Amino acid sequence: MPTTIFNLPDFTDQFHIPDVYGASVACVDFHQELMSQTFGQSVIPNFYSLVLMIYGDADFDIGGRKIHLEMHDLMIMPPHMTFMCQGCSSRAAAAILLIEAAYFDEMLRLDDNLRSTIPFEIFTTLPLFHLDESKASELYNHFEQIRKTIQQPRIYKDEMVKYQVHIMQLFLAEQLYGDTVGTHDLKHKENIFKIFIYLAAQNFRKERQIKFYADKLNITTAYLSRTVRTVSGNTVYGYLSNFLYNEACRLLKTTSMTIGEIADELSFNDQSAFTNYFKQRSGMSPLAYRSSER
Numbered sequence: 001m002p003t004t005i006f007n008l009p010d011f012t013d014q015f016h017i018p019d020v021y022g023a024s025v026a027c028v029d030f031h032q033e034l035m036s037q038t039f040g041q042s043v044i045p046n047f048y049s050l051v052l053m054i055y056g057d058a059d060f061d062i063g064g065r066k067i068h069l070e071m072h073d074l075m076i077m078p079p080h081m082t083f084m085c086q087g088c089s090s091r092a093a094a095a096i097l098l099i100e101a102a103y104f105d106e107m108l109r110l111d112d113n114l115r116s117t118i119p120f121e122i123f124t125t126l127p128l129f130h131l132d133e134s135k136a137s138e139l140y141n142h143f144e145q146i147r148k149t150i151q152q153p154r155i156y157k158d159e160m161v162k163y164q165v166h167i168m169q170l171f172l173a174e175q176l177y178g179d180t181v182g183t184h185d186l187k188h189k190e191n192i193f194k195i196f197i198y199l200a201a202q203n204f205r206k207e208r209q210i211k212f213y214a215d216k217l218n219i220t221t222a223y224l225s226r227t228v229r230t231v232s233g234n235t236v237y238g239y240l241s242n243f244l245y246n247e248a249c250r251l252l253k254t255t256s257m258t259i260g261e262i263a264d265e266l267s268f269n270d271q272s273a274f275t276n277y278f279k280q281r282s283g284m285s286p287l288a289y290r291s292s293e294r
Contacts, residue, residue, distance in 0.1 A: 003042040003082060008100045011045060017098075019150050021161050024103040027147040028096040042084045048099045048123070049077040050168070052131075052139055056092035060085055062126060069094075069128075072136040076172060078124040095143045099165060107166045122176055129175050142168050145218040156195045160217070163188050192217060193231040196224065197239065204243040206267050210236045245281045248274075252290045259286050 012020045019027040053069045060067040063081040077083060079101040108123075131139065146164045154160055166188055199216055207213070213236065214221040228236050244266060251262045263274035278286045 003044055005044045006046060008045075008047045008098055011043075011047070011098070019147050021150045021157070024100045025146065025150065025161055025165060026098040027143060027150060028098065030092075030094045030096055042082055044080060044082055045077070045098070046079050047101055048079060048104045049075075049083070050097040050099070050172075051075045051077065052095045052136065052143070054093040054095055054136075054140070056089035058085060058088035058092050058094070065126070067126075067128070070130075072131045072133065074129040074131055074136075074139065074175070076123060076127050078126065081126070095140055097143055097146065097168065104165070104169075107162060107169055111166065111169075123172070127172075127176065131175070135175075139168075139171060142171060148218050155198065156191075159191045159195065163191055164218070189227045189231050192219070192224070192227050196228060196236070200239055200243055204240050205247065205265065208237075208240045208244070208267075241281075245278075248278055248286070249282075249289070249293075252286055253293045262286070 006014070007023070008026060009020075009023045011017070012026050017026050017028050051069065051074070053071050053073045055071055057068065057070045060069070060075075061082070061084045062077060063083075067075065069075060104123075142164065146161065146168070149157060149160045149164060195217060196213055199213055203212070210221045210224060214224045217224060219227075225236055228234065228239070232239075248262065248266060251257055251265065255262075257265065259275065260271045263271045266274065268274040268277065275286055278289070282289055284292070
């Protein structure tokens with residue numbers, strides 16, 4: 001049987017994989033039928049393949065090495081290895097992340113902490129892991145966060161995909177080296193913080209719940225809260241409240257809108273709620289503030 005060499009765009013095009021980000025990253029859900037169809041031939045991918053077995057089991061021939069994966073097994077297949085699926089159970093299902101080789105390698109090189117902790121070559125040795133249920137679930141959630149970012153329109157999509165791929169690399173490094181791997185570096189936290197500030201500036205008039213912004217960023221509310229505090233020393237609610245108060249002051253000073261209209265514009269339940277909020281921040285009522293400024 002002839003062996004086909006694939007780069008990532010050609011592979012995703014031939015096998016009709018929809019969740020693709022440019023020529024760099026793709027997410028694939030493989031069930032038994034699709035697994036047999038896609039890997040029933042011998043291929044040489046020119047990209048990294050992270051394979052997490054969700055259900056069932058499957059057998060592969062990778063560079064002449066026989067690999068058997070069962071539920072919660074994780075395989076990291078480096079580029080340029082001959083790869084063929086030799087069979088799988090009827091309930092087999094896997095989550096697979098495909099990452100273009102230069103893109104994957106660049107993310108590693110940009111992280112001084114990660115690069116100094118582990119040898120780069122470890123990812124080229126076909127490492128295999130068996131994850132417990134908690135770790136398998138955590139990894140699958142990483143997969144899904146990347147997929148959501150790919151699927152949805154994002155202004156900072158490139159930064160977000162890079163950040164999430166790097167989070168995946170840190171997760172993989174932890175499986176190899178445990179606690180010797182440091183926490184997510186500050187550079188990536190700063191990227192999350194910048195995106196949050198942009199989203200907050202666009203949406204604070206209507207959305208002031210942390211969950212809205214965490215969902216937009218495809219991260220948990222706890223992680224967003226910690227990241228904002230780590231980078232800036234302020235809180236998510238602190239920034240949203242500052243945006244809100246500054247906008248309220250601007251509307252009072254520069255427009256003829258009534259207090260009720262301003263309350264509605266800023267999504268308060270009623271005029272009284274807005275008045276109470278403004279008095280707590282400024283020490284005076286909205287009308288008194290407007291008079292003093294004019």
